[in-house]
Amino acid sequence: MQMILFKMNQQNFMVSAESVEEVIDTVEITGIPLAPKWVQGLINLRGSVLTVIGLAELIDLPPIKKKMNILIMKNEDNRKGLLIDEVLKVIDIEKDQIQLESTSDKKYYIGATTVEENVASVIEINQLIF
Amino acid sequence: MDDNSVYRNLFFEESDDNLQKLNDDVLELESEPENIDLINEIFRAAHTLKGMSATMGYNVMTKLTHKMENLFDFFKSGKLKVTSEYISLIFECLDKLSELVEDLRNDQELSEDQISELLKKLINVEESVNGTATGEVQNTSGKTEKLTTALESSEDADIDVVKKAKSQGYNAFVVAIRIDKESMLKGPRAFLIIEHLEQEGDVIYTEPTADLLENGEFNTDFKLIYLTKNTKEQVEANIDINSEIDTFIVEEFDSAKSANSNEHKPSAESAPVKPTESTAKKTKSPDKKGKKSSTPGKHPSAARNQSIRVDLSRLDSFLNLVSELVVYRNQLDDANKRNDAMEVKDSLEQVSRLTSELQDLVLKIRMQQVSVVFSRFPRMVRDLAKELDKDMELIVEGEETELDKTVVSELSEPLIHLLRNSADHGIESSEARKKLGKPEKGIIKLSAYQEGNQVNITLEDDGKGIDPQVMKESAESKGIDTTGMTDNELINLIFHPGFSTAKKITNISGRGVGLDAVMAKINDLGGSLEMKTELHVGTRFVIKLPLTLSIIQALMVRVANESFAIPLDVVERVVVIQEKEIITSMDREVVEYQEGLIPVIRVDKVLGLTNEENTKQFAIVVKSDKQYFAVLVNELIGQQEIVIKKIDTIIQKLNKFQGATIFGNGSIALILDVNAICQGKLVES
Numbered sequence: 001m002q003m004i005l006f007k008m009n010q011q012n013f014m015v016s017a018e019s020v021e022e023v024i025d026t027v028e029i030t031g032i033p034l035a036p037k038w039v040q041g042l043i044n045l046r047g048s049v050l051t052v053i054g055l056a057e058l059i060d061l062p063p064i065k066k067k068m069n070i071l072i073m074k075n076e077d078n079r080k081g082l083l084i085d086e087v088l089k090v091i092d093i094e095k096d097q098i099q100l101e102s103t104s105d106k107k108y109y110i111g112a113t114t115v116e117e118n119v120a121s122v123i124e125i126n127q128l129i130f
Numbered sequence: 131m132d133d134n135s136v137y138r139n140l141f142f143e144e145s146d147d148n149l150q151k152l153n154d155d156v157l158e159l160e161s162e163p164e165n166i167d168l169i170n171e172i173f174r175a176a177h178t179l180k181g182m183s184a185t186m187g188y189n190v191m192t193k194l195t196h197k198m199e200n201l202f203d204f205f206k207s208g209k210l211k212v213t214s215e216y217i218s219l220i221f222e223c224l225d226k227l228s229e230l231v232e233d234l235r236n237d238q239e240l241s242e243d244q245i246s247e248l249l250k251k252l253i254n255v256e257e258s259v260n261g262t263a264t265g266e267v268q269n270t271s272g273k274t275e276k277l278t279t280a281l282e283s284s285e286d287a288d289i290d291v292v293k294k295a296k297s298q299g300y301n302a303f304v305v306a307i308r309i310d311k312e313s314m315l316k317g318p319r320a321f322l323i324i325e326h327l328e329q330e331g332d333v334i335y336t337e338p339t340a341d342l343l344e345n346g347e348f349n350t351d352f353k354l355i356y357l358t359k360n361t362k363e364q365v366e367a368n369i370d371i372n373s374e375i376d377t378f379i380v381e382e383f384d385s386a387k388s389a390n391s392n393e394h395k396p397s398a399e400s401a402p403v404k405p406t407e408s409t410a411k412k413t414k415s416p417d418k419k420g421k422k423s424s425t426p427g428k429h430p431s432a433a434r435n436q437s438i439r440v441d442l443s444r445l446d447s448f449l450n451l452v453s454e455l456v457v458y459r460n461q462l463d464d465a466n467k468r469n470d471a472m473e474v475k476d477s478l479e480q481v482s483r484l485t486s487e488l489q490d491l492v493l494k495i496r497m498q499q500v501s502v503v504f505s506r507f508p509r510m511v512r513d514l515a516k517e518l519d520k521d522m523e524l525i526v527e528g529e530e531t532e533l534d535k536t537v538v539s540e541l542s543e544p545l546i547h548l549l550r551n552s553a554d555h556g557i558e559s560s561e562a563r564k565k566l567g568k569p570e571k572g573i574i575k576l577s578a579y580q581e582g583n584q585v586n587i588t589l590e591d592d593g594k595g596i597d598p599q600v601m602k603e604s605a606e607s608k609g610i611d612t613t614g615m616t617d618n619e620l621i622n623l624i625f626h627p628g629f630s631t632a633k634k635i636t637n638i639s640g641r642g643v644g645l646d647a648v649m650a651k652i653n654d655l656g657g658s659l660e661m662k663t664e665l666h667v668g669t670r671f672v673i674k675l676p677l678t679l680s681i682i683q684a685l686m687v688r689v690a691n692e693s694f695a696i697p698l699d700v701v702e703r704v705v706v707i708q709e710k711e712i713i714t715s716m717d718r719e720v721v722e723y724q725e726g727l728i729p730v731i732r733v734d735k736v737l738g739l740t741n742e743e744n745t746k747q748f749a750i751v752v753k754s755d756k757q758y759f760a761v762l763v764n765e766l767i768g769q770q771e772i773v774i775k776k777i778d779t780i781i782q783k784l785n786k787f788q789g790a791t792i793f794g795n796g797s798i799a800l801i802l803d804v805n806a807i808c809q810g811k812l813v814e815s
Contacts, residue, residue, distance in 0.1 A: 030798040033737035034784050042798045049790045051778040
């Protein structure tokens with residue numbers, strides 16, 4: 001399956017490309033007063049207003065310094081932005097390449113896989129943000 | 131099943147349409163019972179409905195529509211006179227059908243129990259018709275026996291077949307069979323009987339149709355025309371070997387034969403059945419009534435319908451505009467490549483013109499006629515008149531007026547409320563009206579018309595109006611202080627939360643929800659509600675609504691370092707105030723405004739923003755729920771037309787913003803929900 005490999009600080013992560021509609025470079029994010037801390041704000045994506053979620057805040061990672069890309073996640077008719085550090089590449093992996101399945105009690109964590117000698121965590125966050 | 135789901139939406143949409151049409155037509159039929167064209171129209175709609183539900187495999191619904199269709203068939207053939215009693219029964223069926231459609235929409239399985247009561251009533255009517263009908267000479271195929279009915283609609287073609295068969299030495303019999311009531315498998319039983327008969331001849335016609343028989347979709351009786359070389363006795367013997375048959379009749383098929391010569395035994399047998407059923411009907415009717423009064427509220431509104439029908443010409447012009455846009459986009463591309471600034475400017479101008487045209491057009495496409503909501507009201511008023519035993523009529527005008535779909539779909543609830551009020555509290559009883567020298571029939575008039583950028587909907591009745599003295603008494607009994615109130619203020623108490631003037635609580639409008647709820651709803655829609663009343667002359671409500679909800683005039687402001695939009699329609703005026711003008715009284719801050727004190731809302735505090743500069747502020751005076759508030763902001767940016775963009779539910783839940791908008795430079799501003807902010811503030815303090 002196609003996965004999007006991205007970086008959060010020094011850690012590598014992967015999400016299924018199926019849940020991602022597109023990857024954009026970070027644009028201006030308008031903050032929302034009173035919103036939960038994992039809600040970064042609103043962006044203008046070609047005339048639609050989308051809410052951007054900070055992945056670091058959402059899954060309790062240290063805050064990221066570089067904010068290069070936003071993944072536009074889709075779930076049926078809903079779209080949300082997911083602020084990440086930087087997209088590295090799109091790769092194809094086989095399902096059986098995902099190891100360490102369900103060793104974590106965190107539901108969004110599916111497993112880990114090795115890509116070019118680096119370990120990447122495979123996550124599934126749509127159920128968290130939609 | 132997958133195939134079905136593709137058609138489900140279509141089915142719901144068309145069912146809604148057909149049910150609405152039936153409702154309208156049946157209502158009209160009541161005033162014009164002789165109009166045969168109308169009956170035909172109704173029959174067609176009912177038939178379509180039946181066909182659709184059968185195609186979808188919704189058997190319960192098919193069954194009910196089938197029985198209802200029979201009733202229309204009686205009207206059509208003149209076997210039954212259209213009376214208001216039958217009309218009411220039909221309305222009950224229509225309500226039930228709407229309920230069934232609604233259940234299906236919610237993916238609920240239908241059960242026979244839901245319709246058994248109504249079916250019984252319909253069957254009663256059918257039986258009474260067919261019972262009395264046997265005495266008369268009907269159409270040629272008709273009269274055979276009194277087991278239950280004569281053949282209802284055998285066709286001329288069948289008669290020809292019978293004639294031909296007879297000339298070839300066949301005997302033609304009409305066979306009526308009543309299957310044992312206890313039989314669990316009526317369908318297969320009927321099928322077996324027919325199969326037995328077919329070994330010795332041909333069954334050329336059955337009533338109900340063979341399909342329905344096989345599925346067991348009939349009461350206990352069925353009839354058929356049978357061609358055979360056997361004698362009557364042989365046929366009787368053939369049928370008699372089947373079990374589970376209550377009674378049966380075999381009779382020569384003879385179109386000229388009089389009904390009176392029929393055997394009497396079966397008619398005597400069918401007689402005892404009827405009384406028990408009619409008593410059942412009587413005992414059932416009271417609780418049916420109780421149920422009925424609650425149904426109008428549950429009536430499915432067109433609001434659920436998430437698709438919209440668009441005039442084809444509008445779609446055509448949409449396409450034209452878009453193709454024009456494509457032309458200019460290409461020009462832009464081209465000019466850009468050649469670095470031709472002039473050309474770019476020209477094309478951009480065209481693009482901007484096209485954009486505004488597209489914007490207007492899209493808004494038009496979203497428009498819906500208010501008739502979507504209005505169309506159910508005549509029926510509702512009819513039911514109300516019956517229930518309240520008053521004589522009244524609803525006149526509807528301007529139903530072709532268009533409003534944004536979102537507004538239209540939200541409109542029905544407040545209008546129903548107002549209509550019920552007019553019918554219940556406004557219109558007097560016929561006797562009271564006569565005494566006052568008014569026409570006995572009360573008139574409620576509902577009209578809609580566009581005025582500039584808004585649509586006005588007026589609802590007026592020629593009833594008793596609101597008596598300030600009655601209001602005063604009622605208010606005092608509820609513990610509301612009325613000292614020093616003018617008549618006008620007393621009348622406006624009707625909008626006081628929880629106020630109800632009806633001395634007698636009826637299930638029509640005395641539900642504890644007052645006109646304040648209506649007011650709130652209209653305000654939510656960005657509209658306003660006014661009332662004028664004159665004692666013994668009538669009451670008139672005027673609802674003013676914005677044409678659309680998606681584009682509004684807004685005041686752009688800055689608070690701390692953030693920009694926000696405030697919808698202009700809530701803004702009364704803007705004043706500059708100094709920090710020292712703000713007085714702290716009790717635990718809240720107020721400011722003097724028009725010789726009164728009004729609460730101060732600090733947007734920065736409400737939104738948790740840190741604000742350094744606060745010596746000079748702009749106070750935007752807004753009106754929320756008939757009260758003024760001073761909303762403090764740092765700077766006014768200006769007034770502009772903004773497009774409201776939907777925001778995520780996470781942000782909606784904050785209950786501070788009603789949307790977001792995008793500026794010309796692409797940046798985003800949140801739109802403050804002023805009502806929620808002001809009211810929320812009140813609750814906190």
